[in-house]
Amino acid sequence: MLSQWDVLNSGNLEETLQTEGMVVPAEKQPIFLDPQTPFKNFLVENGEVVEKGTPLFEYESSHQEEQLAVVDAEISRLESEKENINFYIEELVRMKANFYTIDVFSQEKPEVESQAAKAVEAASLNGLSLSLDQTIAEKELEKSNIEETIQQYETQRETIQNGMNGLTIYSPVEGTVTALSLELKNPIMSIFSKNTIVEGQLSEKQVEKVQLDMPVKLYSSKLDKKITGKVILIEELPLENAALDQPSFYRFTIEPETEDEKWRVGHHLQAKIILAEAHGVPIVSQKSVVKNGRQAFLWALTEDGTLGPLKKDPFNEDYS
Incomplete structure (x- = not known):
């Protein structure tokens, strides 16, 4: 005789991969100096915000x-x-x-x-x-x-x-002036775009699971709420420091749907990549699941009044 039983409720499940990322500029525009033309002076300072067409420097x-x-x-x-x-x-x-x-x-x-x-x-x-x-x-x-x-x-x-x-060189993009080279070494400066993305690293095992356009949830102690986004880039080649005697890592990029006003370039975020989703599937307590080797199931009272095992795998097969 059954001493205790509950109605099987339905809900949504997610299979996720937890990793980290950092806020970086979406675009980095290097500005080069023509070494054959005499330089006169800079017209902007390091950290200055410029618009497209802002004068950057001039030649003699x-x-x-x-x-x-x-x-x-x-x-x-x-x-x-x-x-x-x-x-x-x-x-x-x-x-x-x-x-x-x-x-x-x-x-x-x-x-x-x-x-x-x-x-x-x-x-x-x-x-x-x-x-x-x-x-x-x-x-x-x-x-x-x-x-x-x-x-x-x-x-x-x-x-x-x-x-x-003299000749004045104008900014081709809007953004923030960085890495101003007072020694006049090319690139003489870079302009970081106002828009930001999130970059992270995936291990050799993780990169096999992640695909383009997978949804991502971003959060940290600095954010008031979670920010959603998606994976827009997974680099095919490992990072430059890859070596035979150590594991390789691959850079990936997340495009957030919105940008939090508290974000700053360099902020570290937690990223939860959603590998698979199941909607409207039965939800049960983990203690109710019975494991037999690699199989997992639970006992259920069916519509015809019989008691039988119910297989459990919402991401690979239907309940039966």
């Missing part, structure tokens, strides 16, 4: 031919970048033109299943269309910024030709 006003060559090289680079953006925008517009609107009630006698499927498909296409519109708008803004920088260099080219001032 002499050696006009060399300065014009540098300006022309910058203009050529920006024109090429602008051309690539135009091509990308054209591809996005062409992709959007291929979308078609689905009228889920266009058939005279549509089946319920067909209506539901077409409704889901229409919602998906509408979502993709909105996403493309946003990407196109972002690229148009990026192109506009490039055109403004090109105009700055064009104006500067005329100034140099008139022999009035």
